[in-house]
Amino acid sequence: MNSLILRTATRLLVALMLLFSVYMLLRGHNEPGGGFIGGLLAGIGFALYAIAHGTAAARRALRFEPQAIAMVGLGIALLAGLWAAMFGDPLFTGQWWFVGAGDDDKGLPLSSVLVFDIGVYLVVVGAVLTLVLGLEEEV
Amino acid sequence: METVLALLVGVLVAAAVYLMLARNVLRFLFGLVLLGNAANLTIFIAGRLTPELPPLVPEGLAAPAGQVANALPQALVLTAIVIGFGLLAFTLVLVYRGYQTLGTLDSDAMRVAEPADTTDGTP
């Protein structure tokens, strides 16, 4: 699509969407959001970029093959699940660390659950872009 | 409200079935999308409806304050929506590829796997 306005606006818009998608991903455990929603958002952002600048530019901006991103995401999700097994818990049990927790302050929460959600995020981004870019290039 | 939505699901299913019985595979695809929506709504309704109270725990509390929407069907439906999208995308590509190879969208004319009976001519 050869529109200067669209191309210019897209640069800003895509950056905002990606940022927002990460925000949605990270806040998902406590507020509406999460890996699925974040992944869809990021996927749509890149799809918009592909429509405005062409699929080749989108693939360059992505740096990795979308299929590879999906598979890496699947692997991360699996590792997050296996992590629990290493501590003797059943598979996919959440593991938590509260970094610097005090009596009043619960500190910075880190968890295998977040890693799992990141895996979901990557799978969704990868899958959506595999489809969108593939179809765009074909047609 | 559940009653009305149950009837609405009935309408969605009827429209979906009507589309899936068509000969054009694109219509079939549209029927599939409607059916997916109907299925999601069915699960959602089966968990009962609670107006405008999302299943969130307010900060500082151990459990939701009062009755909130049923979280279980929501979790089921959320993945179902994404998987439904995967299914739709795959079917769409299949339809597209089928059209390129066979040159038609008419499912009656797609007879590669099951050729028409030629022994006695009756369908």
Place this chain on the structure above:
Amino acid sequence: MNESAAPEDRPADRGPGEAAARPAGAGWLPALLPAALAAAFAAALPTIAGGGTIRLAADWVPSLGISFSLLLDGLSLTFALLISGIGFFVTLYARTYLAGHAHLGRFTLYLLAFMVAMLGLVLADNLITLFVFWELTTLTSYFLIGFNHASAASRRSALQALLLTGAGGLALLAGMILLGGVAGSFELSEILARGDLIRDHDLYLPILVLVLLGAFTKSAQVPFHFWLPNAMAAPTPVSAYLHSATMVKAGIYLLARMHPALSGTDAWIWSLTLFGAVTALVASVIALRQTDLKLALAYTTVMALGTLTMFLGAEATVAVAAAMTFLVVHSLYKASLFLIVGILDHQAGSRDAERLGGLARAMPITAAAAAAAALSMAGFPPFLGFIGKELKYEGALAIASEPAVVATAAVLANALMVAVAGIVALRPFHGGRPRAPRTPREAPVTLWIGPVVLAGLGLLFGLAPALIADSLIQPAVTAILGRPETVKLALWHGINLPLALSLLTFALGLAVYVGHERLRRGLIRLEAGLPATADQVWDRLLDGLKALAAAQTRLLQSGLLRRYMFITFASVAVAVGVTLAATGAVRLPAAWPELLFKHWASVALIAAGAVMTALSKTRLAAICALGVVGVGVALLFVMFGAPDLAITQLLVETLVVVLVGVVMLRLPSLEQGARRRRGADIVLSVAVGAVVALTLLAVVGAPLDRAVTDYFETASVAQAFGRNIVNVILVDFRALDTFGEVAVVAVAAIGAYALIRGTRRKERP
């Protein structure tokens, strides 16, 4: 029927003496297995004769109460000795008979596999174990009958035997499961001790019918008799072994084994007596009609099986003793006669009674063995056959219900057997100048040793009946009747009614033998007058089945997607609708709920979108309407406390528009394949929609169990440190499910990508 048994047993290009000239090599090696087994079983004789049994057991499927248990008692031992003993001679015989055949190794393997299966069958002490071996004999017999797989007749016969005995096997399995349920155990020894319980049970009759179906098909009782003569398409050693001495007796074994559990009722007595008597008479009449010696023998086997069935219907000790004695007699003489027919075929080039004659001078040993076997078959003293026949008459007269019927059937069948014995064993060897397609020559020792020993045993046991009376027949009868019995066998019973019947039998038999040429012509005329033989009825049955399959395939598998969908949806509508109506689960809403305008508006939006999608004539309108439905559903999610769902739904809708838009550019208009009349489709879609709506109404009308949700609500913060319960469920409580789901999404995407790329490669090679 004659052509189905055409002599295709061996390579046609081989001379008669070549087999003898060929060095034996390691030909005797496979015969070691049956020999060793026979010796092992013989070693158990003293234990069994002393009234003991030997039992081995190992757990197989303990959760279902199935064990791999073996039991050796009098009945099993009698069968086991016959199987392994005759197996030894047949294996030896087959090495020479099929010498030079390309698939001799395969043949030996099948034969030995069959023998092991048969031994397992008669030794099994568990219904399921027994059934497994029963099916194994069916399978190995299929391979053996179809051994000449290049011949269409062989293949047909093999398939016929497989289908018929396989169907019987299925009935048997059902019967055995019922029996195991009624008796509370699958162990035979326990079931047999609970005969009264089983006979008084409501399910007795179904069990009996199913077990009898299994036994009657396997043992070729009328009306299932036709597969056995057809099975003569197999090489002669197979006929001798499977279709006279062993496998067809599996049904008889089953009847004998089940005797303590099932016998004694009117149903048992009448069905066994009647089917047995009819089978014996029908088969002996058909036997007279044959000129192919092998076929004539096959029908006398059917006749013998009928006789055995008839006597097992009785409760009287002497009748059962008659059955067991006749079983041994028959196995000995029938196996030797089959082997002799094979020798005639092999050495003289034919087994047609009309083309052979006067061969005794050229083949003295074979002729002597044939004479001994035939005399035993005809029941002349001092052969064991005489004792067997006297016992049969005594047993027939002792049967309380219908002695006259059983005795008449026995006399007639025996008289015909006398005649057939003469035709098979006397005519080819005696009378005038030698007649044969080839210059006859005596068979090598590996061929005649079997018939000579088996026929000799018939004479030896006749002279010294005590040899088998105490050690085999008495324990076997004890096992069958489930009570201690004493059996004495003797050649001379004094002048009594059985002896008189014997004399009558000889007279009748002689008359039939003398006049059998005329009788045969009459029978052939009679057969031509029959509307159909059982074999032809079978063919029609199979043709009907194939036509039915073809018709339902044409009806159901039309290759039309819309018809498949129609059938599927119609089934759903009918199944769910009938269930709803039958369970009375239909609840119509009592009153319309008070709804806000925004609720009505979103519902109306979705409904209108759905109807528009269904009716739109253009792609663009359909896609827009689909989008309306999607957004409407997202609105509902917002209104009813599901923000996560609403966001996901909206994002997915966006992507769908992108994808569908891209593909649409390359697809033709919606009109392709449109049909005019869709009345039935409308009716069906409304019906399915109504059924779904009613089901959903029934669901929301029933109380909801929120236990799982309550758990998630209280555990979400406490255990998983998350306040968005939906997300906590997804990534923590049910993370394994989510993992599976994202895997599906990834696979769908990669699958679609492969489809796209596949197209491309083809276009640009």
